[in-house]
Amino acid sequence: xxxxxxxxxxxxxxxxxxxxxxxxxxxxxxxxxxxxxxxxxxxxxxxxxxxxxxxxxxxxxxxxxxxxxxxxxxxxxxxxxxxxxxxxxxxxxxxxxxxxxxxxxxxxxxxxxxxxxxxxxxxxxxxxxxxxxxxxxxxxxxxxxxxxxxxxxxxxxxxxxxxxxxxxxxxx
Amino acid sequence: xxxxxxxxxxxxxxxxxxxxxxxxxxxxxxxxxxxxxxxxxxxxxxxxxxxxxxxxxxxxxxxxxxxxxxxxxxxxxxxxxxxxxxxxxxxxxxxxxxxxxxxxxxxxxxxxxxxxxxxxxxxxxxxxxxxxxxxxxxxxxxxxxxxxxxxxxxxxxxxxxxxxxxxxxxxx
Numbered sequence: 001x002x003x004x005x006x007x008x009x010x011x012x013x014x015x016x017x018x019x020x021x022x023x024x025x026x027x028x029x030x031x032x033x034x035x036x037x038x039x040x041x042x043x044x045x046x047x048x049x050x051x052x053x054x055x056x057x058x059x060x061x062x063x064x065x066x067x068x069x070x071x072x073x074x075x076x077x078x079x080x081x082x083x084x085x086x087x088x089x090x091x092x093x094x095x096x097x098x099x100x101x102x103x104x105x106x107x108x109x110x111x112x113x114x115x116x117x118x119x120x121x122x123x124x125x126x127x128x129x130x131x132x133x134x135x136x137x138x139x140x141x142x143x144x145x146x147x148x149x150x151x152x153x154x155x156x157x158x159x160x161x162x163x164x165x166x167x168x169x170x171x172x
Numbered sequence: 173x174x175x176x177x178x179x180x181x182x183x184x185x186x187x188x189x190x191x192x193x194x195x196x197x198x199x200x201x202x203x204x205x206x207x208x209x210x211x212x213x214x215x216x217x218x219x220x221x222x223x224x225x226x227x228x229x230x231x232x233x234x235x236x237x238x239x240x241x242x243x244x245x246x247x248x249x250x251x252x253x254x255x256x257x258x259x260x261x262x263x264x265x266x267x268x269x270x271x272x273x274x275x276x277x278x279x280x281x282x283x284x285x286x287x288x289x290x291x292x293x294x295x296x297x298x299x300x301x302x303x304x305x306x307x308x309x310x311x312x313x314x315x316x317x318x319x320x321x322x323x324x325x326x327x328x329x330x331x332x333x334x335x336x337x338x339x340x341x342x343x344x
Binding site for chain 2: 157
């Protein structure tokens with residue numbers, strides 16, 4: 001990114017503008033967090049529970065749903081995922097006994113995913129360590145004002161990253 | 173994450189506390205951005221330049237260095253990466269003619285990575301589309317106050333994610 005300042009003047013297909021120095025500084029910190037955070041979340045979960053963050057998040061979202069069941073399409077949206085990616089992960093979780101997939105009773109073309117009793121237990125035992133990691137690395141260093149600012153800023157980004165609000169994070 | 177509220181009371185190894193509803197709302201938006209943004213950056217770069225974001229960022233950091241050269245250890249730190257991951261990517265970039273690795277003249281045990289003329293040209297032609305993507309998805313929806321808040325908040329998170337400031341994003 002940063003090289004944009006140097007190359008911009010010489011470049012052919014110029015974008016509307018380059019980043020200002022304030023924007024560049026914020027962007028570099030932000031992209032560092034985006035690179036580093038998934039590794040921190042995955043490491044703790046893998047080490048303590050043999051789950052990736054995406055696997056844990058999938059089980060956690062199901063644990064909150066009515067009857068701990070969601071259509072696969074809805075579960076993909078709630079986990080910020082595509083259906084192919086979710087299907088791949090659901091297969092792995094199914095093999096481990098945490099999740100079951102069945103045709104939806106109201107619409108046989110649709111598939112439901114349900115948390116098993118074992119999956120529910122897995123979420124319960126995994127949650128404390130994961131929440132402690134999120135608190136330590138993300139939440140605790142922030143003031144209440146930071147939390148409110150983070151919510152506003154991420155909501156604005158999601159307005160562009162997910163303009164149709166497919167992933168339903170924007171207005172929850 | 174959200175299930176933490178339900179399972180917390182029953183769970184055995186309780187963390188210091190669970191997330192408040194304000195923290196949970198901000199966290200869910202933030203984690204959605206962390207999941208979605210890399211795909212948006214990678215898609216544009218892959219489509220237009222056949223580079224991943226990490227490959228582009230590696231070339232871009234080198235393009236700014238004196239003599240367009242850095243030690244591999246310094247380049248790993250600047251790209252928020254481990255040395256093994258960077259070495260793997262450097263091999264790919266070397267095969268494509270964008271980067272060269274040579275023993276460091278001052279310390280033969282160390283390895284330098286340099287941008288080739290072709291790599292420099294690649295950065296120049298790739299930067300405009302990438303910057304336009306960053307502007308459209310991250311920067312433009314934010315006010316100057318948001319940018320300043322984002323910088324402060326990400327700096328605080330990096331204080332925990334990278335306490336030794338190894339990756340040098342915190343105070344740049």
